[in-house]
Amino acid sequence: MIPGNFHYHRPESVDDAVAILAKYGDEARAVAGGHSLIPMMKLRMADLAHVVDLQAIGDLKGITVDSSTVTIGAMVTQHELIASEPLAQAAPIIREASLQIADPQVRYVGTIGGNVANGDPGNDMPALMQCLDATFVLTGPNGTRDVAAREFYEAAYFTAREDDELLVAIRFPATQGGYAYEKQKRKIGDYATAAAAVLIEKDGSSCSAASVAMTNLSDVPVYCQGAIDALIGSTLDASALDAAVAAMQEAIDPQADNRGPVEFKRHVAGIMLRRAIERAASRA
Structure with a gap:
């Protein structure tokens, strides 16, 4: 597919780019690497009169x-x-x-x-x-x-x-302690079926701080406070991981698509989170 006609702008400063966006409103869109916007334009799912290229800033x-x-x-x-x-x-x-x-x-x-x-x-x-x-x-x-x-x-x-x-x-x-990003996908280069980002800090054998967020399991990224609460103060044993996974399952809202049905996505999400916690804990 070929995108519709548009005016191309290549500003050299943030102020100039903002001025262009302000002038043309919703008829303009900034483009960085182009991997999201350009395919949308080619499919005519985005019809823009002005494209503002940020590469020269x-x-x-x-x-x-x-x-x-x-x-x-x-x-x-x-x-x-x-x-x-x-x-x-x-x-x-x-x-x-x-x-x-x-x-x-x-x-x-x-x-x-x-x-x-x-x-x-x-x-x-x-x-x-x-x-x-x-x-x-x-x-x-x-x-x-x-x-x-x-x-x-x-x-x-x-x-x-x-x-x-x-x-x-x-x-x-800057981060301290252990970390892990676990991602399951259908093939190299694909979006995640489910992915988990985890940070863990330990005081002795106990988890003193944690952070957990999940990818592609809702219409927004999911920051899992319930999973964090299940980990902090624990020894990161099996029961703590079970509680964290259960809390994460309450927070996500996956939808069926070509990556699989809801039940499969929930299953994968649990595996990714458990792996990420275990690997982050081993690095802490």
């Missing part, structure tokens, strides 16, 4: 690890996330998850900002950002504001970002 690139805080520009690619040694030291779960996204060709172009900003429930990074307690930095005509990743997603493809705002950066605290 240098301020949207770069990874900074400052003391205990990580800041990632929205246009940083998945390959750059994998290659960054400072990031691997500060938050190794990012590399582990990025290596499970698509294939190398896509990862050289696909960006973290594009992955989190469009609200696709199948994307891996949204749940991971919730697990990391990340903050999204948004810039629009009225200035810059911060939105917690755990409050950003409202429904499939609907987020707290306004049409004339850009996601410019992502911030989160």
Whole structure:
């Protein structure tokens, strides 16, 4: 398929990009790596008069690890996330998850900002950002504001970002303890049937802190407070894992599709979460 006619813009600053988005409103859309928007345009599921290419904006690139805080520009690619040694030291779960996204060709172009900003429930990074307690930095005509990743997603493809705002950066605290991102998919490069992001900290044999989020099991990423509560204070024994999985099952809302029926997705979700907790605990 061939997309309809559109005007192409390639601004060199965030202010210029925001001005274009504000001028044309819902007729304009920003494009990062293009792996979500361009296929939608080719299928005529997105009919846009103006496409705003962010590739020339240098301020949207770069990874900074400052003391205990990580800041990632929205246009940083998945390959750059994998290659960054400072990031691997500060938050190794990012590399582990990025290596499970698509294939190398896509990862050289696909960006973290594009992955989190469009609200696709199948994307891996949204749940991971919730697990990391990340903050999204948004810039629009009225200035810059911060939105917690755990409050950003409202429904499939609907987020707290306004049409004339850009996601410019992502911030989160450096992690401690153990980590794991477990993902089941039909084939290499596919979206997850179910995936689990887990962080675990231990004090002796007891779990002192935890974070759990699930991918592609609802119309939004699922941050599982009930599962976290089941783990904290436990020795991460079988009964604690059973309780965490049961709490997660209460939080998710999978739908039947070409990845399987609801019962299968729930079964896979339980296996992914159990594996992720066990592996994160072994690294803690």
